[in-house]
Amino acid sequence: MLVGHYLAKQGIRFIVQTEADRKIVGVLALLQQFFIAAFILLAPLHAFAQGDIIGQQQQAIEKVDEAIDALADVVASEAVDDAALVDARLELEKLSRDLLESGVKFRPRLSEINDRLDQLGPARGEGEPPEPEVVVQERQRLLDEKATINAMIGEAETLSVRIGRLVDDVAQKRRELFTNALSRRFDISAAFGPEVAEEFSSDIKRLYGTVSSWLNYVTQVKLRAALLAAGASLLCALALLIGGRRYFGDFITPDIDVEEPSYLARLTVALSSTLLPSAALALFLSLTYFLFHAFGVLPDEIAQLLRALFIVIATVFFVYRLTSAALAPRMPSWRLLPIECGASSRLCWLVAAMAGVTAFDYFMGRVYSVIGSQLSLTVATSLGATVAVGVLLILIGMVRPFPPKEEGEKPRPWPVSFRLLIFLVGIATILAALFGYIGFARFLSQQVVVTGAILATMYIGFLTSGAIGGEGAFARSRTGRLMAERLGLDEGVMDQLGLVAALGINILVVLIGAPMILLQWGFHLADLTTWTYGIANEIRIGSISFSIIGILTGIVVLVLGYFITRWFQAWLDGSVMARSRMDTGVRNSIRTAIGYVGVAIAALIGISAAGIDLSNLALVAGALSLGIGFGLQNIVSNFVSGLILLVERPFKAGDWIVAGAVSGTVKKISVRATEIETFQRQTVILPNSELINAAVGNWTHKNSLGRLEIPVGVAYGSDVRRVHGILMDIARSHPLVLKNPEPFVHFANFGDSSLDFEVRVYLADILRQLEVQNDIRFAIVEAFDKEGIEIPFPQRDLHLRSGFAAASDLQAKSPEQQVPDEKGEG
Amino acid sequence: MIVPSIEAVATPKCLMKKIVLALVGVSLAVPAAYAASVVNRDEETHTLTVTEGGDQTRITVAKDETIQFCQSGCFVTMPNGDREVLTGSETIEIEQGRGRIR
Numbered sequence: 001m002l003v004g005h006y007l008a009k010q011g012i013r014f015i016v017q018t019e020a021d022r023k024i025v026g027v028l029a030l031l032q033q034f035f036i037a038a039f040i041l042l043a044p045l046h047a048f049a050q051g052d053i054i055g056q057q058q059q060a061i062e063k064v065d066e067a068i069d070a071l072a073d074v075v076a077s078e079a080v081d082d083a084a085l086v087d088a089r090l091e092l093e094k095l096s097r098d099l100l101e102s103g104v105k106f107r108p109r110l111s112e113i114n115d116r117l118d119q120l121g122p123a124r125g126e127g128e129p130p131e132p133e134v135v136v137q138e139r140q141r142l143l144d145e146k147a148t149i150n151a152m153i154g155e156a157e158t159l160s161v162r163i164g165r166l167v168d169d170v171a172q173k174r175r176e177l178f179t180n181a182l183s184r185r186f187d188i189s190a191a192f193g194p195e196v197a198e199e200f201s202s203d204i205k206r207l208y209g210t211v212s213s214w215l216n217y218v219t220q221v222k223l224r225a226a227l228l229a230a231g232a233s234l235l236c237a238l239a240l241l242i243g244g245r246r247y248f249g250d251f252i253t254p255d256i257d258v259e260e261p262s263y264l265a266r267l268t269v270a271l272s273s274t275l276l277p278s279a280a281l282a283l284f285l286s287l288t289y290f291l292f293h294a295f296g297v298l299p300d301e302i303a304q305l306l307r308a309l310f311i312v313i314a315t316v317f318f319v320y321r322l323t324s325a326a327l328a329p330r331m332p333s334w335r336l337l338p339i340e341c342g343a344s345s346r347l348c349w350l351v352a353a354m355a356g357v358t359a360f361d362y363f364m365g366r367v368y369s370v371i372g373s374q375l376s377l378t379v380a381t382s383l384g385a386t387v388a389v390g391v392l393l394i395l396i397g398m399v400r401p402f403p404p405k406e407e408g409e410k411p412r413p414w415p416v417s418f419r420l421l422i423f424l425v426g427i428a429t430i431l432a433a434l435f436g437y438i439g440f441a442r443f444l445s446q447q448v449v450v451t452g453a454i455l456a457t458m459y460i461g462f463l464t465s466g467a468i469g470g471e472g473a474f475a476r477s478r479t480g481r482l483m484a485e486r487l488g489l490d491e492g493v494m495d496q497l498g499l500v501a502a503l504g505i506n507i508l509v510v511l512i513g514a515p516m517i518l519l520q521w522g523f524h525l526a527d528l529t530t531w532t533y534g535i536a537n538e539i540r541i542g543s544i545s546f547s548i549i550g551i552l553t554g555i556v557v558l559v560l561g562y563f564i565t566r567w568f569q570a571w572l573d574g575s576v577m578a579r580s581r582m583d584t585g586v587r588n589s590i591r592t593a594i595g596y597v598g599v600a601i602a603a604l605i606g607i608s609a610a611g612i613d614l615s616n617l618a619l620v621a622g623a624l625s626l627g628i629g630f631g632l633q634n635i636v637s638n639f640v641s642g643l644i645l646l647v648e649r650p651f652k653a654g655d656w657i658v659a660g661a662v663s664g665t666v667k668k669i670s671v672r673a674t675e676i677e678t679f680q681r682q683t684v685i686l687p688n689s690e691l692i693n694a695a696v697g698n699w700t701h702k703n704s705l706g707r708l709e710i711p712v713g714v715a716y717g718s719d720v721r722r723v724h725g726i727l728m729d730i731a732r733s734h735p736l737v738l739k740n741p742e743p744f745v746h747f748a749n750f751g752d753s754s755l756d757f758e759v760r761v762y763l764a765d766i767l768r769q770l771e772v773q774n775d776i777r778f779a780i781v782e783a784f785d786k787e788g789i790e791i792p793f794p795q796r797d798l799h800l801r802s803g804f805a806a807a808s809d810l811q812a813k814s815p816e817q818q819v820p821d822e823k824g825e826g
Numbered sequence: 827m828i829v830p831s832i833e834a835v836a837t838p839k840c841l842m843k844k845i846v847l848a849l850v851g852v853s854l855a856v857p858a859a860y861a862a863s864v865v866n867r868d869e870e871t872h873t874l875t876v877t878e879g880g881d882q883t884r885i886t887v888a889k890d891e892t893i894q895f896c897q898s899g900c901f902v903t904m905p906n907g908d909r910e911v912l913t914g915s916e917t918i919e920i921e922q923g924r925g926r927i928r
Contacts, residue, residue, distance in 0.1 A: 096879075100899040103911025107927065110910070114924075146908075153909035157877050157901040164880010 053109055054148060057102045061156055064095050064102075068162060071095075075169055082177055086524040089170045093530070096163045099156045106149050113142050113149075178522060182443055185436045191380035200380075203373045210371060214302050225295040233288035240280045248276050264467040264477055266334055270325040271460050278318040285310040301370050308366035312359040319355040319453045323348050326460065336460070340411055343401040350399070354392040358449045361385035361442065379438055386433040386441035393426030393448065447520070454516050461509035465502040474498025547611055554610025561602020569594050588653045589646045592669065596643075634689070638672045641688035645669050650691075651698045656767065658697035659686060699766050705738070706766025710776055713754025715790035720747065720755060723789060730779045731761050736772050738762040753795040862896040864918040864925070872920050875903040887920065 071088050074080060080088075120139050124131055190196070218226045253273070261269075289310055292298050298306065328335040329345035339347070364381045367373075397419045400411040413419060425448060433441035467473055474480040475494035484494055515528050536549045569591050577587045608614060628636060646669060651657045655666045657676065664678035673685045699706055714723050724745050731743035741762045749756040759780075763772055784791060866872055866887040873886050878900035887893055896902070902910050902918070904925035912918075917928045 097899070100901075100911055100913065103901065104913055107910065110908070111927070114908075150907070150909045153901065153911060156911070157903075157909070160877055160901060161880050161882060167880060 053105060054145075054152070057105055057152060060098065060102045061152060061159065064098055064156075064159055067091070067095055068159060068166065072166055075166060075173060080173070082174060082522065083524065085170050085174050085177070086526045089167055090526050090530075092163050092167050092170070096160055099160050099163070103153050103156050106153060110146065110149055113146050117142055117146075182440045183437070184439050186375070186379045186438045188379055188383055188434070188436045188438070190376035191383050193376065196376055196380050199374050199377050203368070203371060203377060206371050207367055210301060211305075214299060217299075218297055222295075222297050226292075226297045229288075229291040229295040229297055232291050233284070236287045236291075237284050240284055244276065244280050248272065260333060262473075262476070264464070264470075264473050266336055267460060267464040267467055268477075269334065270328075270336055271457070271464055273325045274318070274322045274457060274460075278314065278321055281317050282314045285314055304366060304370050308363050312363045315450060315453075316352075316355045316359045319449060320352055322453050322457060323351045326456065336463075337401070338403070339401040340403050343399050343411065346399055347396065347401065350392055350396045354389055354396075354445075355449050355453075357385050357388045357392070358445050362446065365442075382438045382442050383433050386438070386445045387430050389445035389448065390426040390428075390430035390433070390441075393422055393429065397422035397426065451517055451520050454513055454520065458509050458513040461505060461513070465505035465509070468505065469499050469502030471495065472498075474501060550609070550611035554606040554608075554612070557609040558602050558606030561605060562599060565595060565598025565602060568598065584652070584654055586649070586652070588669070589649055593646050596671075634687070635672060638688045641692040642669060642671050642674075644692055645674070645688055650696055651701065655701065656699040658699070659691055660694060662686060704765045704767060706763055706769065708761050708763055708766075708769045708772060710759040710761075710773060710780075711748070711756060712759065712780055713751055713756045713791060714784070715792040716753075716755060718755065718789050722787065723755075723757060726783050726787065726789075727757060727759050727780065730776055730783060731759050734761070734772060734775055734779075736763055736765075736768060738764055754792045861894040862900075862912045862914050862916045862918065863892055863894045864920065865892040866890060866920045868920060868922060872905040872923065874905065874925075877901040 071091055074084060074088050117139065120135055120142075123136075123139065253269075289303075289306060292306070293303065326336045327339060327344040327348055329341065329348050332341060335344065361382055365378060368378050368381075397414065400413045402412040402414075404411050414422070425444065429441050429444045429448075432438075432444065468477070472491070472495065474497060475484060475491055480494055480498070483489060483497070489497070518528060519525065536547065572594065573587055573591050577590065604614070645651075651666050653666050653668060656664070657666055659676070662676055662678065662684050664676045664682075664684065667675040667677050667683070669675075669688075673687050674691055676684045676686055678684060712727070714720070724747065727745040728743065731737055731745065732739075737743055738761070743759065743761040746758040746760060747755070748758045759776060761772070761776070763769060781791075864874065864885075864887055866889055869889055871886060871888045873884050876883050876885055876895055878896055878898070885893055885895055896912050896914050898914050900912050900914070902912055902925070904910065904923070905920065906923040906925075908925065910918075910925065910927065912927075918925045919928060920926075
């Protein structure tokens, strides 16, 4: 509105001023109208949005209420099973989050109301002048709205309490279900009744009827879909088979030609020949199931049966592969355990039989539940199966697998603890079954087969990782040799890689194996994901909490930032700065500075990505700064000096500097110190602060121009003008000597034994001074020789003051003393 | 012996390793602020009702005391009866019985 008024006023002035501005005025008037219209339109919209929040959230909360009611019914019902309870709990957790979300949405409106109430102030009491009616009304309206919101949040709170109780109920119920399943006692006498056999045959007929009617239906109605699904799954099988053989064939099949494969090779082959084919089969089966399901060929009953059949097939296959890989009945050299041939094939058979019996029991249980058989039939089958598993277990325990210590003795049995465990489990299974605890017996026998197989696989995995981590083992393995060849890695690196691989395998084994065992024990995927989510998002130790995911994200961001910085550095240096023909020193400085800035930024982003409050960091930094002030004074001063060196650039990489006693070429300016290489090729690491605090001579600061002095003396009596001329000629004629500034010959001194000259020449590149010095000196000697000018030795004239007496007196006192004098004379 | 170790400091690989190590150290050392906190600026002690995960608790905040609570979202009833929903990262200041979310 204000803007509109202002514009209108301006508009009027325009009219007064000039007629030609009529158009502008028109536009302004239009604008004014637009503002007014917008205000009128938007004001109620705003109010509508406010009212809407309450309405919307009311609906949301009501929806949650209804959902909770439905879930409470599910949880309370008698027929609920474990999976439904897990789903219910997940749903409840989601509802709880929804409630919080709805509550949070009130916050802006609440703070608005509170602010407005503050502005209005408290209601006036008795005796004070009455408030205007508008204020009273507005306050009342706001208070009403606030009360409504408070009531709704209260409602949500009550609901969340109810959700909490329901979650507890779910947990309680699941515990009960589990114990019931295990502790329920069946009447096994029914299993021996004469009617069981009849029931069995009639049920088998019903099963046959169900399956054949399905097949009929498929062939008559859904033939194309079924054929398509079958064709597609066959294609999958073919692809898996051929692809698997082609790419992993070497890993799976043991090489028969190898006489004595290494322990690592045996382990790897055992592990991969168990896991890869099993994974392929599982993939194929699930794909097939999915395809048939997707083509709508599977009615519900058949789908259940097929699923059970596939699970059974996959499990039995896995157990079979595992035993034959570990025991290798036909290839003694590839056997993991030092077991006798006969025992190993016997063990293979026993384990396979156990897996088969358990699988049969599981599958039949499914069949009975699908076609709705009598309980006695289930009890009879399970009784037979579990007793059989128990007997098989005891048989396994009685096998004497290890070769005898001495010839002629009997083979040795399993270690006592293992035998005891197996006997105990076997007897417990049989007893539980015979006493009617069929549920428990089934649980035990399934655990023995499946958990046993998973544990055995995990154990082989751990053994493999231990073998890979052994010294030099990875370098000797086939993969290791390949890698070393391709990438040109040395032994130390390979050893470290082996350790990393071992660690990786361990983590992988735990990550895959532990959830599988937990799933086997009746936990659900949802449980596991909830736990993982909880662990990954928040770990609390006392009042400190941190999130693994956050920290990992931070580290990943930091590493990414680091690589981006490096890449940017390389790009800037290689493409931009190299093309602009920048000085190498400047390039180096810019690159280093960018490196520091990039890493610092990456660290900051990483820290905030890790969810760490930077203000906390500031607190820590503040507390540490005192310590840093004292303890790290030198380091910090060197670091800051390093930054100053980069910015101020008194020297750069490649410069020839003289700092104190050190003279040499600057190789690298780092954070703490500068690397200088002397001309003897010694690397001197000079702390940066010394380079900042003390005088540093730089021969090549702005340019590499430098002066060179060559002193030379000529004998007294030489023609000095001639000497001057010769020296001047020599200096001028050298190609590396600059014409400007001109070379100069300095008649320096009347020396003790010579007339001293100094040839001073300027070189464009001071780094070539040695070469020039040599040339000039050679030239001087040659020229002086030619001209007959003498370069004298130091000379001393000795004058003897008196006659013989004094001389002989001297000689008597110290005959040696005269020797140097005589020499000096010569 | 000294020269190689100093050179090692300067190589980028080592520098990166150090940075990563330092960051891990820092991130473990610095407590990440995930819980909500409440501070009482009034003279008298206040009591808040907190409902978190279906459990209702009352927390008492003395004068100038700061208390951490509510890790993953909760309902709070302020001393003056106002209700608020927290997501677990807020800071509440109680002034004259009123809770303000900062």
